[in-house]
Amino acid sequence: MKAVVYTEYGPPDVLQLKEVEKPAPGDNQILIRNQATTVNIGDIWARNFKAITPARFTMPLPLWLPSRMYFGFTKPRISILGSEFAGEVEAVGKDVKRFRKGDQVFGYRGQSMGANAEYLCMPEDGLVSIKPVNMTYEEAATVPYGALTALNLLRKANIQPGQKVLINGASGSIGSAAVQFAKYFGAEVTGVCSTPRLEFVKALGADRVIDYTKEDFTRNGETYDLIFDILGKSSFSSCKNSLKQNGVYLLASFKSKQLYQMLWTSTTPGKKVICALSSENLKDLLFIKELVEAGRIRSIIDRCYPLEQTAEAHRYVENGYKTGSVIITMENNNKKEKR
């Protein structure tokens, strides 16, 4: 089968289209003929993990070493990137009960990656589900990472109907899903992003958008029940006045300092800091599929690249151009969609 392989860390050119051995499913695994995968920030980082110094790492320092060891110290341990996929089940192992040959599925491989390839195997109890009926393979492949992470983290902040919620980083993979989930949970949502992505965030359903290049949301006098900062670009001290009395400051990216703030605020009344790691599970993926089919969660595709142009797709994402999702398709259709 064809796959995009890398054997050294570096710029997008380290990604090479190669013939590699097609995987064979184990007894409890399914073999998927992959149709679409994505390029996310995690792929960009993993491609050049040696450049992710402790200072650039968006998690507490004690997690840096295990991550570096996981991805490989001097060269990558994982040779194929891509964490999201959508495709058709081509074969099933003898113990598989949930899936049959021909099923259309989508799913998430997390840090084990390996989806930038024509075929992949998944355990039947892994993060894989029948694809939403109302989505193409391309659309379905964009859903799992952002939606699983946003749903998981918003639940950890105990989001409630009627709350005023601000999402900082609303135009990214997690942020765009967070806007939609916050609306689904009945919140009034403000999305913060840069000028070119204001319309995109509005289209996701945000009640209000703030252009952070023109307005500082911490200084406009508005207060929120929940401020969800995806990249951790703000600080608890600057956001305190923008939080209601028992408001929550939720971080997807944080350092040890924010962990101490979480510990401290958990022991005192009033405003809280929550630093959370998402723990994805199959139940959430099945719930997300239902919401997609009910029209509550949608995917907006920026560009599609054929597998052989994966390096080009990395360049586009790495340069911060994406507005919506960037897809790798297995057919050589090179179609470019804007919706």
Ligand SMILES: NC(=O)c1ccc[n+]([C@@H]2O[C@H](COP(=O)([O-])OP(=O)(O)OC[C@H]3O[C@@H](n4cnc5c(N)ncnc54)[C@H](OP(=O)(O)O)[C@@H]3O)[C@@H](O)[C@H]2O)c1
């Ligand atoms: N806690 C967890 O379990 C967990 C799991 C996965 C990932 N993460 C973290 O989540 C982050 C990646 O999120 P993602 O995948 O959504 O990233 P992404 O798709 O790359 O999106 C990041 C967005 O942030 C926006 N942005 C950049 N500077 C900003 C600023 N100063 N203020 C507001 N928005 C800004 C960018 O758009 P604009 O140009 O419109 O600003 C971009 O759309 C990483 O730091 C990663 O460590 C955490």
